[in-house]
Amino acid sequence: MIEELHGAFDTIVRIDPTGMPADEWRKQFAAARPDALLSGWVTPHIPADAIPPLKIAAHTAGGVRQLVSRDMIEHGLMVTNWGPLASRTVAEHALTLTLATLRRLPEWAFRMRDPNGWKDHRNETAQTLYNKRVSIHGFGVIARELIRLLKPFDCDITVYSAGVPNDFIAQHGVKQAGSLEELFPRADVFIEVEALTDVSRDSVTAALLEQLPAGAAFINVGRGLVVDETALGRLAAAGKIYVGLDVFRVEPPPADSLLWGQLNVMLTPHIAGPTVDERRRCGRRAVEALKQFARGQRPEGVLTLDVYDRST
Numbered sequence: 001m002i003e004e005l006h007g008a009f010d011t012i013v014r015i016d017p018t019g020m021p022a023d024e025w026r027k028q029f030a031a032a033r034p035d036a037l038l039s040g041w042v043t044p045h046i047p048a049d050a051i052p053p054l055k056i057a058a059h060t061a062g063g064v065r066q067l068v069s070r071d072m073i074e075h076g077l078m079v080t081n082w083g084p085l086a087s088r089t090v091a092e093h094a095l096t097l098t099l100a101t102l103r104r105l106p107e108w109a110f111r112m113r114d115p116n117g118w119k120d121h122r123n124e125t126a127q128t129l130y131n132k133r134v135s136i137h138g139f140g141v142i143a144r145e146l147i148r149l150l151k152p153f154d155c156d157i158t159v160y161s162a163g164v165p166n167d168f169i170a171q172h173g174v175k176q177a178g179s180l181e182e183l184f185p186r187a188d189v190f191i192e193v194e195a196l197t198d199v200s201r202d203s204v205t206a207a208l209l210e211q212l213p214a215g216a217a218f219i220n221v222g223r224g225l226v227v228d229e230t231a232l233g234r235l236a237a238a239g240k241i242y243v244g245l246d247v248f249r250v251e252p253p254p255a256d257s258l259l260w261g262q263l264n265v266m267l268t269p270h271i272a273g274p275t276v277d278e279r280r281r282c283g284r285r286a287v288e289a290l291k292q293f294a295r296g297q298r299p300e301g302v303l304t305l306d307v308y309d310r311s312t
Contacts, residue, residue: 002038004287008294009036018042036290039067051077056293058286062086062273063311064303073308080289082282083301084141086273091145093272094191094221097244100266101217102127102189104242107263127188127215129153135187137180137204138194138222139164140310146191147172158183162199163310180204184211189219195311196223206231209241217242221272224248233258236265246272 005012013032017025026047037046037057046057046068056078059067064081073079100106103126130153136143139161147157159169160177169176177183180203183190190212194200204227212218212235220227224247236243237258244266245259251270259265274282289299303311 002287005038005290005294008291017044020044036293038286038290043067045069046072048072051075056080056290056299058289058293058299060283060286064308065311070305070308073303073305078293078299078302079308080286080299080301080303082274082285084145085278085282085285087141087145089274089278090142090193090221090272091149093246093268094142094146094193094219095149097219097221097246097266097268098189098191098217099129101219101242101244102129102132104264106266110263129155129189131155132188133186134158134189134191135160135177135183136174136191136193137161137183137226138192139169140193140195142221143193144172146193147174155189158186161194181208181211184208185213187212187216189217192218192220192226193222194226196225197310200226202226202228204228206234209235212241214240215242217244219244221246224251229253229257229259236262239264246270 015028025044029047033053035053035055039057040060051072057068059081062082064079068079132155134155134157136159139159150157157174158177159174160180160183166176206228209231218241229249235241242264246268247270253259292299
């Protein structure tokens with residue numbers, strides 16, 4: 001796909017910042033003086049003095065806070081990312097963890113190793129997702145896609161995300177809680193998809209987690225730093241709740257984490273984002289944005305300040 005840009009731009013400079021010292025990155029970026037940037041996971045923060053001449057940063061991944069500052073967007077830098085493309089795979093993974101956790105798949109994988117006892121207690125703890133009360137923390141594109149996936153299960157869905165208007169949530173046919181605290185006592189399934197901001201950081205406290213009903217499933221495909229992971233591990237180790245996590249405060253969790261080795265815990269290594277068969281679509285979106293820019297058009301999906309402020 002990158003070869004397509006040779007016909008759109010006079011000069012293309014490739015910089016591999018992997019392991020590169022910050023001073024060297026700034027030096028090479030200054031020497032290139034790009035009008036446009038195609039960036040990825042390992043691209044460092046754009047130097048503050050890059051604007052001008054830089055006019056657009058087309059990011060092949062999702063989060064852009066580690067790439068650009070708010071001031072850069074305020075001063076006219078156009079920024080695009082994978083936009084809604086990742087939402088369906090992250091929502092799909094949230095549904096996967098939810099179903100696997102409710103059906104107690106980690107437990108059965110362990111029990112089946114015993115040829116004499118693998119049928120014991122069969123289906124005595126497994127549950128269905130149908131008609132469950134589901135609480136969702138967050139209401140971005142991932143949450144909205146997840147709500148669509150949950151519809152066939154006739155779930156009673158309640159959401160909360162600070163600052164999201166009531167009428168916007170009502171448009172999607174779900175209830176809105178008046179506060180984050182209201183989500184916990186009613187949740188058969190609690191799904192965390194809130195972006196990491198100054199407001200959401202550490203917002204899911206031990207006191208709130210303890211309000212989850214016994215046997216509830218707690219799923220996190222959002223950000224680990226939103227949740228008190230130590231408290232989550234304690235509750236799981238005590239057998240009060242079931243847990244399915246794709247994100248953590250530290251990746252991977254420390255060796256002494258109570259999350260390891262629990263039959264009621266399913267862990268995946270931050271893989272909810274675009275799968276290998278979806279990544280090409282994300283790259284295509286970034287390349288198309290740069291081609292639109294080169295033609296003098298405003299690229300589709302340019303991030304607004306409001307989107308930036310609500311992003312991780």
